[in-house]
Amino acid sequence: AQKVTQAQTEISVVEKEDVTLDCVYETRDTTYYLFWYKQPPSGELVFLIRRNSFDEQNEISGRYSWNFQKSTSSFNFTITASQVVDSAVYFCALSGTGGTSYGKLTFGQGTILTVHP
Amino acid sequence: DADVTQTPRNRITKTGKRIMLECSQTKGHDRMYWYRQDPGLGLRLIYYSFDVKDINKGEISDGYSVSRQAQAKFSLSLESAIPNQTALYFCATSDGGIRLASDTQYFGPGTRLTVL
Numbered sequence: 001a002q003k004v005t006q007a008q009t010e011i012s013v014v015e016k017e018d019v020t021l022d023c024v025y026e027t028r029d030t031t032y033y034l035f036w037y038k039q040p041p042s043g044e045l046v047f048l049i050r051r052n053s054f055d056e057q058n059e060i061s062g063r064y065s066w067n068f069q070k071s072t073s074s075f076n077f078t079i080t081a082s083q084v085v086d087s088a089v090y091f092c093a094l095s096g097t098g099g100t101s102y103g104k105l106t107f108g109q110g111t112i113l114t115v116h117p
Numbered sequence: 118d119a120d121v122t123q124t125p126r127n128r129i130t131k132t133g134k135r136i137m138l139e140c141s142q143t144k145g146h147d148r149m150y151w152y153r154q155d156p157g158l159g160l161r162l163i164y165y166s167f168d169v170k171d172i173n174k175g176e177i178s179d180g181y182s183v184s185r186q187a188q189a190k191f192s193l194s195l196e197s198a199i200p201n202q203t204a205l206y207f208c209a210t211s212d213g214g215i216r217l218a219s220d221t222q223y224f225g226p227g228t229r230l231t232v233l
Contacts, residue, residue: 009157035221045160045207045224091159095220103148103167103220104175107159 002027004094006108013082014116021077021111023092029053031097034068034075035105039089051075082115089113120144121225123208129231130198138193138228140208148213149191150222151175151183154205163206166191167213198232205229 003026013019025034036048049059051068059066063080079086092108121142130136140149147168152160152175162175164183172183180202184192195202206228211220 004159037224043205043229044226045209047221047223050221093160104162104165105160105222107161109157109159 002029002032002094002096002106004092004106004108006090006092006111008111009109010112010114012114012116015084016081017115018078018080019082019113019115021079021090021092021113023075023077023108025073025075025092025094027094027096029096029098033095035093035095036066036075036077037091037093039091039110041088045091048077079113082113084115084117087113087115121208121210121223123206123225123228125228126226127229129233131233132199134198136195136198136230138206138208138230140191140193140225142189142208142210142225144210144212144223145188146210146212146223147188148211148220149185150209150211151181151191151193152207152209153177153202154207154227160207163193195230195232198230200232203230203232 005024032053034051038046038048049066056068065078067076089110089112091110093105095105124139150165151163154160161177163177163181164175166172166185169185182194208225209222211222
């Protein structure tokens with residue numbers, strides 16, 4: 001079975017601070033895919049990024065960056081110079097390629113990020 | 118217009134009532150999913166469908182049923198609602214891509230269901 005753990009239940013920062021959201025996963029698959037989603041206060045889920053297990057290059061998109069480390073089974077998400085609009089719940093998710101996990105997302109518990117002005 | 122729509126957006130019902138949540142998509146995707154979100158538990162998969170003739174149980178299907186009426190429509194039913202089914206329900210779609218596991222799922226706005 002696969003599992004995703006987001007140990008940080010809630011994080012509170014002041015605007016312009018950098019913040020890192022942790023994600024640790026477990027899977028027996030050698031090929032798998034990792035995702036981050038954002039859920040703002042309005043409630044919808046917004047796709048942010050997909051990363052495959054055979055590509056460990058870090059990715060940067062504006063103020064967002066993702067650090068994938070296969071050796072530690074982690075896929076952490078950093079927001080640089082946080083803004084109030086970044087306040088949301090962030091979910092990390094995993095999709096495996098073997099057995100019953102094939103093509104289905106397993107979500108972490110989510111991290112509530114609050115950015116204060 | 119939104120690519121994935123859910124109706125109703127909010128619903129309050131009583132224990133024992135039958136209720137249906139509907140999902141429609143204009144993305145042309147073959148694959149559709151139903152999840153529920155509970156505080157502290159993330160999202161959990163209830164049912165999924167990889168095409169019109171394919172229906173599969175997810176992690177927590179007990180107490181739920183689904184119907185895939187067309188490529189664009191996937192409904193979730195609670196035959197006899199109970200209070201612990203109070204949750205936020207999401208529909209999602211994906212196109213399958215080249216590798217099934219790399220599918221990116223796109224979510225509807227959610228339906229907030231309260232069972233009294």
